[in-house]
Amino acid sequence: MAVPATEPPFADTADAAENPLYAKRSGLKRRDQVVSTVLAIATYAILACAAFIFLDIIRKGAPVVFESSFPFVNTEFFTKSPESLITFEVEDGSYFEMGSSDYYEWKSANPDVRIVEEHAHPYSGGGILGPLVGTALLTGICIVVALFIGLATAIFLNEYSSEGKFMDSIRLAIMNLAGVPSIVFGLFGLGLFCLVAPVITEVPQERAFLTIPILFTDSYLSFEGWGTCMLAGGFTLAVMILPVIIAACEESLKAIPMGFREASLALGATKWQSISKSVLPYAFPGMLTASILGITRVAGETAPIMFTAALAHKDKLPWQNIPVNEEANFLAQSGEWTGGFLSQSVQAMPYHIYTVAARIPQNEWTRPMQYGSVFVFMVVVMLFAALSIYLRIHYRKKVKW
């Protein structure tokens, strides 16, 4: 050890005996360590909770969805709508479990066999095709409406509007929309889209809020609402997600440097030309990824669609067997891909999960359906989140300025 024989530096200080460069025991340092430990514990606690929830769902839901033999996926789960599960014993002791549609088929195929014991378990059989389709349709309508209105608003606010108190109050209103409880959105959607929205019809209903005859035709513009249908649900969800979309679009637009707009204007472009050719194409990827995340969120909302679109039980898909009603308004007329389609009510995944979890008695029969539905829903949400991350990375590589 080469310790110099001369006096150590800082020899005249009070701690001359200790090396001043070494760590001191002090309250500040201890607090520092405690805080970092606490923060780490908090983070890992959240991780543990998430892991617990996900693992539980996977453990109980995966067996419902996956099978050990080909085709490795429980196709019945994905091709049938929810129905009751019938368990019964026949006189020779064999025990059967099948969904109610299969049950009726079996009964008509075996008319002489006597059934000894029979139980019907609601909502435990069949699959989730109806809810999946319904959620897809609702989300689709929501995206179309929300992106259109949200993008237009963001462009107006960012590019065209002037500063001022009025504009500030508009921005405040939009931000407040994000804090409105979802049940209030449900009631809002019920009140507006289901009961008061305008339809063009030749036979306006008595309860219509307002009826305006259209010149030169037999039709009326009747404010009688669209009833419980996917259109109303989609629009309600769109209004709910609007603040998220507007914020995402505005952020993307702000990220485009002003130089692009200036260069474009200096070449003699009109304002809209500059925006549509020099700004929007580069803002689009950012808008897309943020919108996908918002849409994933809204796909899981129950309250807004409870009143406006969803039914707990529906035995046909929206495009099947639309009733023919010659006198009804355009929205309600028949035809697979016309308005009649849009006016159908639907089942939806979040509402279905709510039904099987809270609205019916819990027993071992309902568990497969519950966990299976939740598992599928969780996988879909994760896929969408992964998609948005992938898109963000992909576009970030492509366009850099």
Next chain:
Amino acid sequence: MSDQESEEILSPEHSSVTTSAQHPDTADIVIEVDDVNFSYVKGTEVLRDITMDIRKGEVTALIGPSGCGKSTLLRCINRMNDLIPTARITKGEIRILDTDIYDPKVDPIELRKHVGMVFQKYNPFPKSIYENVAFGLRIQGIKKKPILDEAVERSLKLAGLWEEVKDRLDSSGLGLSGGQQQRLCIARTVAVEPKIVLMDEPCSALDPISTTIIEELITQLKEEFTIVIVTHNMQQATRVSDKTAYFYLGELIEMDETIKIFNSPSRKKTEDYISGRFG
């Protein structure tokens, strides 16, 4: 001796536009700035009593310390200041082709097709080189490929970039070096064939070699265009410009042929700036 008196001694005439007897101006006047005041925010005038003429086929340099209003005047000429809601000309007129460009009948979009601008920070679009140069023509509705091809080649040649990029017109404009990107912006500006090209400190973000290339470019471009260039760099003004206008705190102190300004300025304020007494 006060500044005022020394001014008197240096220059008996106070007109801000003086011409040398040996080189009478014969070129047409393209831009007339007539006793103009300009303000960004009501109450504070950023430009005061500016009167000057820009002549065809010449390079006119606007010099002066930071914040003296030279960039502001430049942006008035193609009405880019319209983007700021509270900015306006509070007195006087700017005339191009004998038309007051702030006349309500004048469409700024049309004006900017005749008065192009190159910015300080080069800003090519994240598109291919070809699309960058063709942008100005496309927004006018020109779609035919032969016309666009010819215009792109002509503009890139004018900007001195053709030889370097003719094999990779479809590659991204952002893949070029800084000096090349600025030349791309120049090509983009001249593609729409304006009569006047305004340049706002085009070389301040570039290295010296790129600066030299662009200065040579400017000397060639003046055969086809009238150029007004704002520059911080006095030596650049001596290298490229025919006429120089010196601005200070929103006023035009002196404007004359470049040689005269830098060798024998008429105003003391000009001489102080040129000799580096302040900057």
